[in-house]
Amino acid sequence: MITAENLTKRFGAHTAVDGISFEVRPGQVTGFLGPNGAGKSTTMRMVVGLDRPDTGSVTVNGLPFARHGAPITEIGALLDAKGVHPGRTAESHLRLLAATHGIGRARVDEVMELTGITSVARRRVGGFSLGMHQRLGIAATMLGDPHTLILDEPVNGLDPEGVHWVRGFVRSLAAEGRAIFLSSHLMSEMAQTADHIIVLGRGRILADAPVGDLLGGGDRERTRVRASDARELAILLAAEGVSIAHADGDTLEVEGVAASRIVRVAVGADIDVHELVPLRGSLEDAYLALTGDAVEYRSDPAAIAA
Template sequence: MITAQNLTKRFGATTAVDDISFEVRPGQVTGFLGPNGAGKSTTMRMIVGLDRPDGGSVTVGGRPFAAHAAPITEVGALLDAKAVHPGRTAEAHLRMLAATHGIGRDRVGEVMELTGIESVARKRVGGFSLGMHQRLGIAATMLGDPHTLILDEPVNGLDPEGVHWVRGFVRSLAAEGRSVFLSSHLMSEMAQTADHIIVLGKGRVLADAPVDEFLRGSQRERTRVRSSDSRELGVLLASEGVAITAASGDVIEVEGVPAARIARVAVEAGIDLHELLPQRGSLEEAYLALTGDAVEYRSNPAAAAA
């Protein structure tokens, strides 16, 4: 379990992390989201003692990371998949890490098999693709069979099979009762993997909630409607705060009106309904709506089109 209380970090005049508090609980995958510059990487670095907080505290398993006698058995962290000496082989790298904690060679073989890198065990890391670096990094996080996993963008560079494997892997770790803290910019992947979401923007917590609750709280009700007279139904439903979009000839999308109200209006007007399908907003839509004012680096679509 990770517990951050009033965590703050400044770099000169810039406050990268601004008085944030959150928990990463056992038995679930907690997704960590935010625009570039939001403070995610700095927060993860403070968790594992690579950056010192200017205020507040953060513990893992009830203690600061450095206070654990064998940190690798409590926390497995992948913050930079390519932070490995390029001249070492994959096996030598893992054996070096294992030796620092008295972990035997058998465990090195187990984590290589777990991550599918046995075939490149004796190859130098400098020749690895980004995807193979990711697998090696995940193998390193699992050496100590830790209670908590911290993974920063673990699917970068992986092919579809690798992405699918990482998704199933972190879900299985959470099912075993471990705490999994997962950062990613891939919203579709996070939507399929995370149970809980923490969103940072400009160093502050913008959201901290289960995924379903986050979606409900960030989205207006939207319903796909197919009827015998979609135009007339749209006129009857139109009012302040209601948005109606024509999707095709007999289909409209209605936002801001409960599906039950749409059905009642149609029945009263004698309009036949052929389809009434509430639409769940995507995690990407909810995230963009929440972080729109917290984006530090914003692109210019007009300039790109020129």
């Protein structure tokens, strides 16, 4: 578990992280999102003691990272997949890390097998693709079988099979009761992987909520309906104060009403319902709405068109 309280970090006159508090809880994947320059990397670095906060505190499983006697058994962190000496082999890199905590060779073999890098164990890391660097980095995070993991852009450079593997891997770790803190710019992947989302913008938390809440559940139900007489159904629903978000041929998108009510109205008017599909907004839409005023580097569409 990661607990941050009033965490602040300044670099000169620039405030990179501005008084944020959050928790990364066991048993779930917490996604960490934000535009470039939002403060995500600085926050992750403070969690593992690479940057010291100016105010506030952050603990891992109840203690600051540096106070753990065997830190890699508490938290595994992948912050820079290419932060490995290029002259070392994958195996020698992992064995060196393992030796710092008295971890035996058998565990090194296990994590290489787990991440699919056994066949390249004796190749020098300098010749690795970005995807293989990512797998090596994930192997390193698992050496101490930690309770908590921080993974910064772990699917960057992976092929579709690798992306699928990472998704299943982190979901399985969360199912074991571990706390997973995961950053990514791939919104579709985050929507499938994360249980909870924290969105950072200009160093401040813009959202801290379950994925379902960000995607617009509860009071903002939206349903796609295909019916034998969509025009008449739209008129009947509108007469009851229901909002029709979109109409196209035999299909309606109805907002703010339960699907069961739509069916009752259709059946009462002898209208056949051919399709009834609950819709949710995308995580990308929610993210862009949240961060629209917090983007540090913004392109000019007019300049691109020109």
